[in-house]
Amino acid sequence: MIDDSKPIFMQIAELIENDIISGVLAEEAQVPSTNEFAAFYRINPATAAKGINRLVEDGLLYKKRGIGMFVTEGAPQRLRAQRREKFQQQFIAPLTAEASKLGIGVDELVAMIKTGSES
Amino acid sequence: MPRTTAIATRELSKTYKDVKALDNVTLDLEPDRIYGLLGRNGAGKTTLMSILTGQNYADHGTAEIFGHAPFEHDPTLSRICFIRESQKYPDDFKVHQAFESAALFFENWDEDLAQELVEAFALPINRRIKKLSRGQLSAVGVIIGMASRADITFFDEPYLGLDAVARQIFYDRLVEDFAEYPRTIVLSSHLIDEVANLLEHVIVIDKGQIVIDSDAEELRGTAVTVTGDAAKVQEFIGAAQVLHRDALGALASVTIKAKLDADQREQAKLMGLDLSPVSLQQLVVRSALSGTTAQRTEERTEARK
Numbered sequence: 517m518i519d520d521s522k523p524i525f526m527q528i529a530e531l532i533e534n535d536i537i538s539g540v541l542a543e544e545a546q547v548p549s550t551n552e553f554a555a556f557y558r559i560n561p562a563t564a565a566k567g568i569n570r571l572v573e574d575g576l577l578y579k580k581r582g583i584g585m586f587v588t589e590g591a592p593q594r595l596r597a598q599r600r601e602k603f604q605q606q607f608i609a610p611l612t613a614e615a616s617k618l619g620i621g622v623d624e625l626v627a628m629i630k631t632g633s634e635s
Numbered sequence: 636m637p638r639t640t641a642i643a644t645r646e647l648s649k650t651y652k653d654v655k656a657l658d659n660v661t662l663d664l665e666p667d668r669i670y671g672l673l674g675r676n677g678a679g680k681t682t683l684m685s686i687l688t689g690q691n692y693a694d695h696g697t698a699e700i701f702g703h704a705p706f707e708h709d710p711t712l713s714r715i716c717f718i719r720e721s722q723k724y725p726d727d728f729k730v731h732q733a734f735e736s737a738a739l740f741f742e743n744w745d746e747d748l749a750q751e752l753v754e755a756f757a758l759p760i761n762r763r764i765k766k767l768s769r770g771q772l773s774a775v776g777v778i779i780g781m782a783s784r785a786d787i788t789f790f791d792e793p794y795l796g797l798d799a800v801a802r803q804i805f806y807d808r809l810v811e812d813f814a815e816y817p818r819t820i821v822l823s824s825h826l827i828d829e830v831a832n833l834l835e836h837v838i839v840i841d842k843g844q845i846v847i848d849s850d851a852e853e854l855r856g857t858a859v860t861v862t863g864d865a866a867k868v869q870e871f872i873g874a875a876q877v878l879h880r881d882a883l884g885a886l887a888s889v890t891i892k893a894k895l896d897a898d899q900r901e902q903a904k905l906m907g908l909d910l911s912p913v914s915l916q917q918l919v920v921r922s923a924l925s926g927t928t929a930q931r932t933e934e935r936t937e938a939r940k
Contacts, residue, residue: 523855555810555811558806558807561810
């Protein structure tokens with residue numbers, strides 16, 4: 517779950533973002549506490565707090581004093597829009613690069629994607 | 636206002652006969668953080684902790700705990716718990732007696748936590764400590780270290796003889812308890828991969844000198860391993876500092892100290908090179924060894940050509 521590729525706080529933030537996008541954490545739902553995250557992922561609580569705080573700064577989570585942390589209304593839509601922007605660079609670019617290496621033309625690639633989506 | 640420093644050392648040095656155990660060690664440790672004190676056997680970890688806990692003295696330099704020299708200063712010593720790798724207990728002491736003495740000494744002692752941990756480690760509390768297995772003896776130390784809730788707790792390789800399950804219990808309970816009762820924890824360990832995610836700050840000591848003193852998160856991603864065609868790897872890494880180099884025929888795998896940005900990653904991909912992350916353990920091993928081993932590896936590589 518947690519690996520060495522980047523700072524843990526960023527990975528925690530991404531894990532929560534994924535749960536927001538997939539609806540595991542619904543809008544206005546309460547998010548587990550920093551300490552719960554720390555215990556669950558076996559990480560330093562300060563690191564967990566840093567990841568959560570980043571989402572608070574981004575306005576994806578908000579704090580209710582003395583109660584906890586909640587998912588902001590509209591957070592899933594905002595995250596989806598962000599991910600769409602990165603989609604080209606993260607997924608399409610490597611796909612077309614590999615395809616051209618293998619001599620797969622654009623039309624063939626499109627056909628393969630269509631077949632893939634059907635199954 | 637900066638918070639009071641928990642531990643501060645200035646140019647701390649200690650020599651045993653002709654061995655420099657500590658060489659000009661200057662450190663500042665903030666309160667309420669988990670520190671990893673990492674390094675090879677004989678690097679100076681235990682010497683440093685002994686001095687910080689007033690059980691040894693330095694030849695040169697100063698060490699202060701919450702602003703006081705710890706040596707023979709009782710108010711300071713009562714705030715420190717030091718669990719040694721080979722912790723000694725009075726002869727014929729039973730396990731529960733060790734806990735009872737600890738409860739008297741440490742004012743924050745939490746008896747409930749101690750009981751929970753005794754159950755978690757399945758420790759026979761009526762047995763004489765002399766009769767315990769190595770793992771059970773380590774469990775006694777871990778329980779005292781945790782339940783003391785001292786302002787500063789040093790764990791010096793506390794897991795000897797503990798199996799993987801028992802070590803996981805220790806790490807899990809440490810994170811849980813620290814989250815609820817933040818305090819300064821200094822964890823000295825060889826098993827870096829096991830504790831890496833628990834640490835907020837990493838101090839690496841080698842031959843008595845501090846070679847890394849850095850936030851754990853900042854350290855993550857400061858090195859990367861580049862693998863691929865040897866010539867292309869060389870072209871890509873340029874003048875970057877090499878921590879380690881492996882070669883297999885025309886293939887090279889080189890660990891460099893560098894934070895790559897998105898463009899550089901893209902470029903590596905275009906050159907057909909693989910980039911892989913470097914774990915904290917690898918980074919520590921490479922940093923501690925980089926002087927001698929990297930050079931040797933290079934000579935070997937040269938010789939093969």
